[in-house]
Amino acid sequence: MKAIRRFTVRTVLPEPLRQLEELVLNLRWSWHHETLDLFRAVDPALWKAVHHDPVRLLGEVAPERLARLADDRRFLRRLQDTAEDLHEYLTAPRWYQARRDTPKAIAYFSPEYGITAALPQYSGGLGILAGDHLKTASDMGVPIIGVGLLYRHGYFSQSLSPDGWQLERYPPIDPNGLPLTLLREPDGAPVRVAVGLPKGKGLHAQVWVARVGRVPQLLLDSDVEENDRSARDVTDRLYGGGGDHRLLQEMLLGIGGVRAIRAYCRVTGHPAPEVFHTNEGHAGFLGLERIRELADEDGLSFDEALEAVRAGTVFTTHTPVPAGIDRFPRDLIGRYFGGSNEEERVPVDRILALGAEDYPGGDRTVFNMAVMGMRLAQRVNGVSELHGRVSREMFGGLWGGFDTDEVPVGSITNGVHAGTWVAREILELAARELPSIVESGQGWEEVRTRPGTELWRIRGVLRRRLVLEARRRLRESWRQRGASEAEVAWTDHALDPDVLTIGFARRVPSYKRLTLMMSDPDRLRALLLDEERPVQIVVAGKAHPADEGGKRLIQEIVRFSGREDVRHRIVFLPDYDMALGQLMVQGCDVWMNNPLRPLEACGTSGMKSALNGGLNLSILDGWWDEWYDGQNGWAIPSADGLASPDRRDELEAAALYELIEDHVAVTFYDRDASGLPRRWLEMVKHTIATLGPKVLASRMLRDYVDELYTPAAAAARAMTADKFAGARALAAWKQRVRRAWPDVAVEHVESDGADSPQVGARLTVRAVVALGGLDPDDVAVEVVYGRVDDSDALVAPSYLELAEGEPAGNGRRRYAGEVPLGRSGAFGYSVRVVPNHPLLSGRAELGLVALPPAPPGMTNGDLR
Numbered sequence: 001m002k003a004i005r006r007f008t009v010r011t012v013l014p015e016p017l018r019q020l021e022e023l024v025l026n027l028r029w030s031w032h033h034e035t036l037d038l039f040r041a042v043d044p045a046l047w048k049a050v051h052h053d054p055v056r057l058l059g060e061v062a063p064e065r066l067a068r069l070a071d072d073r074r075f076l077r078r079l080q081d082t083a084e085d086l087h088e089y090l091t092a093p094r095w096y097q098a099r100r101d102t103p104k105a106i107a108y109f110s111p112e113y114g115i116t117a118a119l120p121q122y123s124g125g126l127g128i129l130a131g132d133h134l135k136t137a138s139d140m141g142v143p144i145i146g147v148g149l150l151y152r153h154g155y156f157s158q159s160l161s162p163d164g165w166q167l168e169r170y171p172p173i174d175p176n177g178l179p180l181t182l183l184r185e186p187d188g189a190p191v192r193v194a195v196g197l198p199k200g201k202g203l204h205a206q207v208w209v210a211r212v213g214r215v216p217q218l219l220l221d222s223d224v225e226e227n228d229r230s231a232r233d234v235t236d237r238l239y240g241g242g243g244d245h246r247l248l249q250e251m252l253l254g255i256g257g258v259r260a261i262r263a264y265c266r267v268t269g270h271p272a273p274e275v276f277h278t279n280e281g282h283a284g285f286l287g288l289e290r291i292r293e294l295a296d297e298d299g300l301s302f303d304e305a306l307e308a309v310r311a312g313t314v315f316t317t318h319t320p321v322p323a324g325i326d327r328f329p330r331d332l333i334g335r336y337f338g339g340s341n342e343e344e345r346v347p348v349d350r351i352l353a354l355g356a357e358d359y360p361g362g363d364r365t366v367f368n369m370a371v372m373g374m375r376l377a378q379r380v381n382g383v384s385e386l387h388g389r390v391s392r393e394m395f396g397g398l399w400g401g402f403d404t405d406e407v408p409v410g411s412i413t414n415g416v417h418a419g420t421w422v423a424r425e426i427l428e429l430a431a432r433e434l435p436s437i438v439e440s441g442q443g444w445e446e447v448r449t450r451p452g453t454e455l456w457r458i459r460g461v462l463r464r465r466l467v468l469e470a471r472r473r474l475r476e477s478w479r480q481r482g483a484s485e486a487e488v489a490w491t492d493h494a495l496d497p498d499v500l501t502i503g504f505a506r507r508v509p510s511y512k513r514l515t516l517m518m519s520d521p522d523r524l525r526a527l528l529l530d531e532e533r534p535v536q537i538v539v540a541g542k543a544h545p546a547d548e549g550g551k552r553l554i555q556e557i558v559r560f561s562g563r564e565d566v567r568h569r570i571v572f573l574p575d576y577d578m579a580l581g582q583l584m585v586q587g588c589d590v591w592m593n594n595p596l597r598p599l600e601a602c603g604t605s606g607m608k609s610a611l612n613g614g615l616n617l618s619i620l621d622g623w624w625d626e627w628y629d630g631q632n633g634w635a636i637p638s639a640d641g642l643a644s645p646d647r648r649d650e651l652e653a654a655a656l657y658e659l660i661e662d663h664v665a666v667t668f669y670d671r672d673a674s675g676l677p678r679r680w681l682e683m684v685k686h687t688i689a690t691l692g693p694k695v696l697a698s699r700m701l702r703d704y705v706d707e708l709y710t711p712a713a714a715a716a717r718a719m720t721a722d723k724f725a726g727a728r729a730l731a732a733w734k735q736r737v738r739r740a741w742p743d744v745a746v747e748h749v750e751s752d753g754a755d756s757p758q759v760g761a762r763l764t765v766r767a768v769v770a771l772g773g774l775d776p777d778d779v780a781v782e783v784v785y786g787r788v789d790d791s792d793a794l795v796a797p798s799y800l801e802l803a804e805g806e807p808a809g810n811g812r813r814r815y816a817g818e819v820p821l822g823r824s825g826a827f828g829y830s831v832r833v834v835p836n837h838p839l840l841s842g843r844a845e846l847g848l849v850a851l852p853p854a855p856p857g858m859t860n861g862d863l864r
């Protein structure tokens with residue numbers, strides 16, 4: 001008979017070993033090698049058998065072994081040292097503690113987190129980034145509280161059928177067998193949060209707390225008694241199901257997440273977050289819950305609460321791929337947030353308006369979570385400079401009337417957590433030879449002065465480790481697909497520890513083009529089997545369970561890599577997860593990435609490779625578009641203007657083969673008398689010296705703190721001070737401005753000084769503006785000027801505020817100013833009126849602008 005439930009009974013540790021439990025319960029071990037060493041020492045054979053999972057280790061270690069350790073002076077001393085080190089790590093002041101005016105706490109919401117392979121609560125880049133964000137916050141002392149869901153089946157584990165088709169398994173997890181504790185009330189009862197559902201029902205959840213170093217992470221879990229069957233399954237798996245299921249997950253994450261934070265702060269005395277950061281739109285309902293809190297508890301109107309919430313909210317968008325953006329049918333939202341479940345002060349029509357695509361080209365039938373995210377957050381960013389630009393285009397409709405450049409979506413380029421992704425050997429080499437990098441983040445340029453011999457030796461160690469582990473996994477996968485022992489003997493010689501190794505690992509949505517390398521199989525074969533300069537490729541990736549197309553691509557790769565002539569040079573390793581990712585980014589010489597530009601928002605795996613001394617070979621997309629400098633790797637030329645996708649693939653693939661053959665392989669195999677690839681090592685050192693400081697998540701987190709969190713906290717304080725006087729005033733002002741705006745107009749514009757204009761001259765611009773009943777203080781009148789293109793459009797214009805002059809009768813007013821003619825060539829200008837208030841984040845915030853009437857022959861569009 002099968003058990004219907006399983007759980008893990010925790011060992012009672014002998015008193016002298018009690019600190020082991022503390023060490024296990026803090027996930028800092030996932031990036032702290034000394035702690036892992038200590039776990040290994042508990043029972044080296046068992047450590048291997050439990051796949052380096054410390055909770056299982058403690059669950060399964062024999063009592064006799066524990067008794068022996070409890071008497072082992074040396075082990076106890078080590079335990080003591082490691083525990084003290086953790087305590088120091090958790091309490092000493094860090095980078096953040098020396099900053100001023102920073103938020104007391106920040107809530108960070110994400111639907112997935114990649115902390116360690118032992119917690120499979122992530123599917124790809126979004127989750128890995130969230131995990132790196134929390135770990136880095138911990139390292140820097142940034143007071144973040146992470147919020148997410150605990151999925152009972154996590155993300156699937158991948159294997160292959162005999163004919164190479166992806167198979168999915170969802171191994172159940174047992175929270176008691178994970179480094180989690182249940183959040184409890186002071187009386188010991190587990191904390192419950194509930195989210196209201198239609199027909200008076202509720203969705204209940206308990207809250208698990210993980211400790212990611214200094215950072216508490218709250219994970220909501222709907223598998224509790226109070227729920228009926230279907231409600232229990234809400235957190236069954238990551239991104240499971242569609243429609244209702246997904247919506248319920250997001251309601252629990254957003255609304256339940258805020259309630260979980262309130263409970264956590266109440267029980268532990270943790271300061272309340274001043275800033276709420278949402279990692280992609282999935283958690284967007286958190287804004288609605290905060291509006292409800294302010295309306296119910298502080299008596300604010302919806303609009304006033306909206307202003308207070310917006311000021312303290314940061315929204316990060318993560319994808320330019322429309323399918324990656326969460327959209328629900330409007331009537332589904334209506335059903336869940338309206339009717340008997342409608343909150344009196346959060347009317348469903350206001351909710352619907354927040355997610356409406358009510359701009360040209362939008363779909364009126366959907367509710368768009370990213371659009372709501374942008375309307376609920378005063379600060380919005382993409383995750384690389386290029387992605388910022390693409391997002392400004394993509395979401396520009398929300399700020400109609402403004403040039404794309406003015407759309408208030410910025411960017412902070414992602415980074416990666418070194419402790420997690422950099423090989424221990426490399427970290428130790430850095431600590432030995434360049435301690436200033438490790439201790440203070442300074443001195444990266446010094447890398448160039450080192451001979452590189454030791455680095456090259458370590459690269460060899462890492463490549464060999466990858467090859468050996470790849471053989472083991474390959475054998476296991478073939479066995480599991482039904483091959484006999486004799487049939488898998490060849491895997492002992494698959495891959496070669498001395499051959500140039502290219503890695504390609506990622507999720508398999510179509511824009512990532514898993515099979516681009518196979519566009520010309522003969523050419524690929526020739527590269528792999530080259531007599532003098534062979535290449536080997538390690539491929540990994542999971543397709544979304546519902547993505548048949550992606551599974552076909554995997555099957556194509558699996559079939560090709562099974563061919564007898566090439567199978568020792570190209571392998572597909574199933575079940576790409578953090579552990580395999582670490583192995584690959586550390587062991588591969590080259591990290592290849594060939595997405596359809598510009599659909600890769602950032603991409604972070606190449607950053608991990610760079611920190612380990614790998615070189616990138618990539619389409620200029622995401623972060624690579626920003627930081628490729630001609631010396632730090634190779635750019636695959638992109639044919640992104642091309643209309644025919646097949647032709648585009650063909651061209652880009654041809655360029656890829658050529659690069660590998662003529663540049664990558666040539667440089668790798670060009671050895672000096674001592675066997676070192678001089679030129680290659682120069683490139684590697686250059687990569688580490690220049691990219692090192694940029695790709696680190698500590699740089700990313702500094703940017704978030706300085707550019708987003710701190711300003712957001714200041715804005716939120718300005719709204720809440722004095723019983724929300726700021727929020728009340730701003731809401732009233734916005735309403736007044738929106739009402740008056742149809743009557744605001746630029747009625748007349750004239751200029752002089754432009755008869756025979758010369759560089760250095762000044763142009764006097766005068767305008768008459770109808771204020772529609774607004775005060776002059778409510779608006780800014782600006783001259784927009786600069787170079788114009790052939791169609792008279794202003795290119796990257798400058799803005800100058802005109803000075804307010806005399807009234808001109810009928811509520812109109814004169815304005816004037818002088819524009820410097822700073823450059824020769826075609827020049828143009830226009831005048832515009834925009835709302836102006838000290839609590840706005842920028843000119844475009846309201847999406848309102850008044851422009852002069854179009855001159856004959858021009859449309860208003862030309863004037864923008």
Ligand SMILES: *Cc1c(COP(=O)(O)O)cnc(C)c1O
Pocket residue numbers: 123124125126128505506507576577578581582602603604605606608
């Ligand atoms: C780093 C990482 C990712 C994200 O990398 P991309 O370059 O965005 O594909 C995804 N999955 C795993 C397991 C990773 O380690």
